[in-house]
Structures are given as structure tokens and as C-alpha cells.
Amino acid sequence: MxxxxxxxxxxxxxxxxxxxxxxxxxxxxxxxxxxxxxxxxxxxxxxxxxxxxxxxxxxxxxxxxxxxxxxxxxxxxxxxxxxxxxxxxxxxxxxxxxxxxxxxxxxxxxxxxxxxxxxxxxxxxxxxxxxxxxxxxxITKFEGQLIIFMIRILSFVLIVTIFLGLMMLLAYAYPESGIIYRQYTDIHALWGLIGWVVLLIIAVSSQVIPMFFVTPEFSVRSLKTLSVFILFTLIVISLTSIYSIGFANWIKELIYLALSFELVFFAVYILRLVHLRKRKIPDTTINFFRLSLFSMLFVILTWWVFHLWPNTETLHYKTQFDFVWGVFLIYGLAVSAIIGMLQKIVPFLIYLNLQNLSFKHPESMSYEPKLVFNMKQIISMKQSQIQFKLHTSSLLLLVFSIFWSQLVVLAGFFMLLNYVWLTFVLYKSFYLFKKNKKAILQFPEMKMDFGL
Amino acid sequence: MPKELLIDVSEYEAPQPFEEVIQLLSQMKAGEYIRMLHRKKPLPLLQFLNENGYDYKAGTVQNKIDISEESSIDSVSWEIMIWSKKDSSVNEYCLNAFK
Structure with missing residues (x-):
């Protein structure tokens, strides 16, 4: 470009x-x-x-x-x-x-x-x-950029997910419409949780991970191919289940196998890149990405166990495992990656805005203590560590509470703590931004000149 | 001939590359320009340069990154030349040399 x-x-x-x-x-x-x-x-x-x-x-x-x-x-x-x-x-x-x-x-x-x-x-x-x-x-510009390619696919996936959701919502709102919605629920969840979430994690991590963790760059060709494969697999799974097209069972199995391979490839690929980073500075936010990917790998593994060995003993736990998969995909895969991402992009956003503002008010740059925070002053390592501990404990407690119902209050309590901490950290960041923005604006505005 | 200030930020995590080059720009004297090596095309920095009287030329460099003793992967890195438009002799030199 x-x-x-x-x-x-x-x-x-x-x-x-x-x-x-x-x-x-x-x-x-x-x-x-x-x-x-x-x-x-x-x-x-x-x-x-x-x-x-x-x-x-x-x-x-x-x-x-x-x-x-x-x-x-x-x-x-x-x-x-x-x-x-x-x-x-x-x-x-x-x-x-x-x-x-x-x-x-x-x-x-x-x-x-x-x-x-x-x-x-x-x-x-x-x-x-x-x-x-x-x-x-x-739609027309920026040929060749990975992020744009990914967003084109993501827009399509979001539209399909929301369209299916809205159609089901219409069935709820207007039952006389006769829309049979239950068969679409799994497809809606598949497009939302595998399509939208996984593809968005691919798109965001391909930018965020090399930028903040100094890993080798993602291969544009691999990620484009992977995204198209995932999209294609989702379309085939949806069509076969909506129209009950008479595919032989082995073909359906092959499609599920393909999807699993695609997702495992994606997880292993990111974990490997993170492992290959040159300066292995401890960073809690990496742990959020790891937790996210391991949650997905766990779902794939246990799903195949139930799928391949449907005996009475495993079927006894099937309903519980439906919830385990839901918790791991929503709270494990998606929420972990999102909270991890927020630990980086919120301080980055605040830093860029304050830095930009201070260029316009250059005398503010020599003020001590510095009015433009570095990122770790906005969300500290310690704060991220607390967030990670709260998030991991609440995830595990939620999963355990599916089997031992007496744990559910504790799980809810830890989840509440996790979000209280996130709310506190994000609102505090915003407060710090507003405070220092006000301080920078006290200095006269002028065009930047480095004395040349 | 103008003096080149080399800064390699390709192993720094965001936003350190931005901070380092801004620091260097504030120290740059007449008769100097910056050659910056980076693993990304730093659009926020380029916006800053556009808006603050600087000119730049950004191009890619192919190189290999060792990932272990036996293997390496191809990688593209960016080389960005930065100079002040107000420093007329440097501006003239850089426009001829890099554009």
C-alpha cells in the first residue's frame, strides 16, 4: 500500500x-x-x-x-x-x-x-x-492487506450469524410466523463461536501479537488460506444440516475432521509464534492468549471423544459436556482473548492519544512527571496478573460447577470479581487519561518545531 | 554530505519504536537525517511526520530471521528515512538520494 x-x-x-x-x-x-x-x-x-x-x-x-x-x-x-x-x-x-x-x-x-x-x-x-x-x-480498497481480507470474511460471517439470530428472534417475537428455529440454533452458535470468534482472533492476533510481543510475522498466505478453509467448512456444515442433504456419513465426518484440523492448526500456529519470540519478557497478556487457545483445543479433543465413543457411560455426561463446551468456547476461548487484548490495546490507545495531544502542546513534553504515560503505568503488570488469576479461577469454577452444583455460587462470585476488577482497571485508565489530558491542555498550543 | 542517524527498533514492542524515534527527532540537529529500521510500517508515526514538517521515504527490505540454529524464515522489514523539510540542504539531498 x-x-x-x-x-x-x-x-x-x-x-x-x-x-x-x-x-x-x-x-x-x-x-x-x-x-x-x-x-x-x-x-x-x-x-x-x-x-x-x-x-x-x-x-x-x-x-x-x-x-x-x-x-x-x-x-x-x-x-x-x-x-x-x-x-x-x-x-x-x-x-x-x-x-x-x-x-x-x-x-x-x-x-x-x-x-x-x-x-x-x-x-x-x-x-x-x-x-x-x-x-x-x-469492499474496494487496500488489496492484499491481510487485515482487510480478514475483515471482508468477518463481515460476511457476522452478517450470517446475526441474520440467523434475528430470524430466531422473529420466531420468538411472532410465534404465528411458524418459523422453525431450533434447527438453526446450532448453526447460529457455530457461525458465532467458531466463525466470528475464531476468525476475529486470527485477524486481531495476527496484528496484536507481532506488534506487542515481537514475534515473527504471521504468514499472510497461510492465514488467508486457513480463513477461506474455515469459512468453506462452515458453509458446508450449515448446508448439510439445514437441507439434510443425503451425504454419506463418512463425508460428514470428514468435514468435522477438516474443521478440527483447521482449528488445531490455528492454535498450534499462534502458540509456536509466541514461543519463537526473541525477547522472552514475561508478560501476563500472553497467558490470556494461551488460555484462550488451550480452551479451544480442550473442546475439540473432548468433542471427538464423545463423537467417537458414544457409549452409555459417556452419554451420561453429554448434557453436562454441552455446557462445558459452551463455557470453554465463550468464557475460555473468546472472553480470555478479549480480556488479554484489552490489557494491551486500551493503554496503547490512551498512550497514542496523549502523545498526539502533547505534540500539539509541546511545552507539556518537558513537564515532570511525564504527562504521557507509558503503557505499564496505565495498566500495570500486577493489575494484569490479578486479572488473569481471577479470570482463570472463575473459568475453572464455572466448569466444575456444571458437575458439582454447590460450586455455582462461588463460580458466580469469582466471575463477578473478575468483571469488577476489569471494570475498575478500565475506568481507572479512562480517569488517568482525562486527568492528564486536562493537564496537557493547560500548556499553549502550537505547531511542533524541534528547533531546526 | 548529511550525517545519518541509525536507529533499529525492529525488536522493540509497541509503542517503544514510536517513543524512541520521537526522542531521536528531538535531538536531531541541522545536517542530519534518520534511517529507521522497523519490522512494521508504522502508520501512526508516518501520520505524525506528515503533520509536523517532516518528510520520509518508506521501503521494504527482504531478510532472513534465524529461528533456531538450523533454520530461518524469510521476513520483510521496513527501512524509513526521515528528515526535516525545513533543513533545506538535507531536504534537497534526501529528495535526490531516496525518492
Missing amino acids: NTKGLSLNTIPPILIPLRFFLTAPIFGLLAASFILFYGSELWGSRWLPGTLALTHLLTLGFMLMVMIGALYQFIPVMIGQFIPGNKAYIFTIHLGLTLGTLFLATGFVTYLDVFYWLALAFLSLSVSLFALSIISLV
Whole structure:
């Protein structure tokens, strides 16, 4: 890409991504409160209202919320252009996702149609606006850039996931429509958790990991091929299950095997790159990525155990393992990677914004103590370590609580602590930013001149 | 002939490369330019240079990275020449030499 002569826009106004980052942990707090309120009842069936509400508080309220914010931050740094959309446009996306998720959870819990309709309206508005702006950016330009290629695939995957979700929501809101939705639930979950989450982790980690951990660069060709394979496999699995196309069983097995290989390749590939970094400086955020990938590997391994040996003894635990897989994919794979990513990208965003501001007020640069924080002053190693311990303990406790229901309150409590800590760390970062921004603005504004 | 200041930030984690080169720019005297080696094309830095009276030329360099005693992988790194547009003799030299 030739950026010469173009005006670059690499640093988004801080409130755009931060608005999403600061809202997301509140949904985590709500989700943890749900666990404390409902207890082990939640692990009774995946169709229970509380369980559905919990799942969507995490997947939409926490995961999608952070991911949208991260894309608003990352795309400009990578390609030098903002995602199109003015303040009101982005505000509508944020508000729509926030209210839509709250209405959806309320709908699941109260069974009142009006909340399903409200959720349908707000979520479809929010996701359509986001998809439109991102598609308009990546549809024609920036050939060859991995991040753009990945975002094209991701846009498609997000649209499929949300479309299936909205269709099921319509069936809830308007039962007379006769939409048979249950057969789409697994496909919706597959596109959301394997498609959107895994592909987004590939896209984000291919940028974040070499940048913050100084590993060798990801191979663009390998990642492009892998992403296309994953997408293709998801399409084939969906079509065979929707239309019950009469494929021989061995072909279906082959497709599941292909998906497993693709996911294992992706996990091993990232773990190897992290291992190959030259300066092995201890960094807790790497542990979040490791936890995320090991969670996925555990799911693949145990899924095959159940799949290959469906005897009475294993089937006895099948319902519990459905939940174990759900917990590991949502809270293990996705939430771990997201919390790990936040430990880096929030300080980076604050650093870039303060640095940029201090260039415009150059006298502030000689002020002591420095007004532009380094990243570790914004979220310290110690704070990340506490976060990692809380997250890992809550993940394990959640999994154990599926088998030993008396642990569920403890699991909910640790999950609450995990999100309380995340909320504290993120809001404190924002407070530090605001404090030092105010201090920098006290100095006169002028054009930078290094004395030449 | 202008004096070259070499800075290799290719093994630094973000945002240290940015910090290091800004530090060096603040010390750069008349008659000097910077050759920066980096593993990425640093767009936020290029934006800063555009907006603050500097010019640059960014290009890629192919090289091999040793990952163990036996093997290495091909890698692309970036070489970015940075100079002040206000330093007329350096500006003229760099425009001829690098563009």
C-alpha cells in the first residue's frame, strides 16, 4: 500500500472505541449477577430463559461490544483510515447494541413479546449500521492487506450469524410466523463461536501479537488460506444440516475432521509464534492468549471423544459436556482473548492519544512527571496478573460447577470479581487519561518545531 | 554530505519504536537525517511526520530471521528515512538520494 501523499488518520478520537470498552464489562457484571441469582438452575438446559439470557449478555453485551470497539481502534492503525461514520452514527450503533442486548435478555426472562420486538429493532439497526460502514470501507480498497481480507470474511460471517439470530428472534417475537428455529440454533452458535470468534482472533492476533510481543510475522498466505478453509467448512456444515442433504456419513465426518484440523492448526500456529519470540519478557497478556487457545483445543479433543465413543457411560455426561463446551468456547476461548487484548490495546490507545495531544502542546513534553504515560503505568503488570488469576479461577469454577452444583455460587462470585476488577482497571485508565489530558491542555498550543 | 542517524527498533514492542524515534527527532540537529529500521510500517508515526514538517521515504527490505540454529524464515522489514523539510540542504539531498 502506498500511503505517500495521503493524509493518514491512524488515531481515532478516544471516546469512539472507549465507549464500547467501558460498556462491555458492565454486561459481564450483569452476566455474573445472573449466575448468582439463578444458580445451578442455569445448567439444566440450554433452552432455559436464564441460560439464553446469560449467553447473550456475554456474547453480544461483552464480546461483540468489545470487538466492535477494537475494530474502530485497530483498522485506522493498520490502514491509516477511519471506519466511516460520524459521532451520531457510531453513537447509534453503540446505543442500539446496548439497548438491544438488554431488551433481549429481558425478553428471555419475562417472555414478553414486546421485549423481543424491541431487541429485534435495536439489534438489527445497530449491526446493520456497523456492517454497512465496515463493508463500504473494505469492499474496494487496500488489496492484499491481510487485515482487510480478514475483515471482508468477518463481515460476511457476522452478517450470517446475526441474520440467523434475528430470524430466531422473529420466531420468538411472532410465534404465528411458524418459523422453525431450533434447527438453526446450532448453526447460529457455530457461525458465532467458531466463525466470528475464531476468525476475529486470527485477524486481531495476527496484528496484536507481532506488534506487542515481537514475534515473527504471521504468514499472510497461510492465514488467508486457513480463513477461506474455515469459512468453506462452515458453509458446508450449515448446508448439510439445514437441507439434510443425503451425504454419506463418512463425508460428514470428514468435514468435522477438516474443521478440527483447521482449528488445531490455528492454535498450534499462534502458540509456536509466541514461543519463537526473541525477547522472552514475561508478560501476563500472553497467558490470556494461551488460555484462550488451550480452551479451544480442550473442546475439540473432548468433542471427538464423545463423537467417537458414544457409549452409555459417556452419554451420561453429554448434557453436562454441552455446557462445558459452551463455557470453554465463550468464557475460555473468546472472553480470555478479549480480556488479554484489552490489557494491551486500551493503554496503547490512551498512550497514542496523549502523545498526539502533547505534540500539539509541546511545552507539556518537558513537564515532570511525564504527562504521557507509558503503557505499564496505565495498566500495570500486577493489575494484569490479578486479572488473569481471577479470570482463570472463575473459568475453572464455572466448569466444575456444571458437575458439582454447590460450586455455582462461588463460580458466580469469582466471575463477578473478575468483571469488577476489569471494570475498575478500565475506568481507572479512562480517569488517568482525562486527568492528564486536562493537564496537557493547560500548556499553549502550537505547531511542533524541534528547533531546526 | 548529511550525517545519518541509525536507529533499529525492529525488536522493540509497541509503542517503544514510536517513543524512541520521537526522542531521536528531538535531538536531531541541522545536517542530519534518520534511517529507521522497523519490522512494521508504522502508520501512526508516518501520520505524525506528515503533520509536523517532516518528510520520509518508506521501503521494504527482504531478510532472513534465524529461528533456531538450523533454520530461518524469510521476513520483510521496513527501512524509513526521515528528515526535516525545513533543513533545506538535507531536504534537497534526501529528495535526490531516496525518492
